[in-house]
Amino acid sequence: MSEPIKYRLESFFWRWAQRRSPRASAVTLRHRSIYVLPSKAGLGFFLAMLLLWLLGTNYQNNLILAVSFMLIALFLVAILHAFRNLAGLRVEGLPAEPGFVGERVELAVELTPARGCRADNLLLALAPELEVRADVAQGKRQLVHLPLRAEKRGWLRPPRLLIKSYYPLGITRVWSWVHLEARVLVYPKPLPASLISASGGGELGDEGQRLKAEDDFIGFSQYQPGASMAQVAWKLYARGAGLHLKQYGGAEQESLWLDFDAVQGDVEQRLSGLCFLALKWHRQGRDYGLKLPSGTLNPATGDEHLHRVLKALALYNLPETD
Structure with missing residues (x-):
């Protein structure tokens, strides 16, 4: 049986089967x-x-x-x-x-x-x-x-x-x-990536902020329920001083951003890199936002925010039908 005839017969059968179910x-x-x-x-x-x-x-x-x-x-x-x-x-x-x-x-x-x-x-x-x-x-x-x-x-x-x-x-x-x-x-498939300054003003760290010196650390404050575990001063806690939070000045106080324009590569490589960073920052308990050419998600944290970010990356430039 020739390929065109076989293809037409299979196509006819599946249309017939779909009508029945x-x-x-x-x-x-x-x-x-x-x-x-x-x-x-x-x-x-x-x-x-x-x-x-x-x-x-x-x-x-x-x-x-x-x-x-x-x-x-x-x-x-x-x-x-x-x-x-x-x-x-x-x-x-x-x-x-x-x-x-x-x-x-x-x-x-x-x-x-x-x-x-x-x-x-x-x-x-x-x-x-x-x-x-x-x-x-x-x-x-x-x-x-x-x-x-x-x-x-x-x-x-x-x-x-x-x-x-x-x-x-x-x-x-x-x-x-x-x-x-x-x-x-x-x-998107998570692939390791780093952010660069979209304005060409220098390299950014994994956190999406311009790299600072260690003197950005400004002290400790009392622990507040709901604070990020990455911000807890564990060394003080180990010495019996109780739970305290590390405080930073400068860029450490700024929100973190997953910026589409701050990742190198084609569209898929950029989305994969942003996916990797979103998962990393989520594990660290950080607040972060998302900037895509199609829109912006404000900084937040938690599982629900992570899902919104990953969903936006997954559906970028694709028709979303409910």
């Missing part, structure tokens, strides 16, 4: 979207049934015919149980944790069987080599985390999800394609 945040599997065929073992089983039937017919042997009819009945019952294993299964995509470019992110999926039923030996995969097995007990819900490669920043929409099973005897393959309305936010 449209994209949604939660999908319940019905007969329109469940497919059953013999597995490789099932083809051998079917061939054995056919040979026994031919032998029994040719030699008029009732015992062989009875065995062949029993195997045929077993095969039909296996088809029914295989279909029932997926019928009524509810698949819902849940909010996923963000990740970084080059890592494996995970799409959270919740499986709920039909009332009074269970779902056994399920195999779920967003890619053929990343299968996850799940068993859902009757009346229970099962949370499954499906790995997915993050190859570029921004919103990652997962491909169609394959749900299949060889239950109950391995001679049938039942499967369904599910198109979930879900997405995962992918941050």
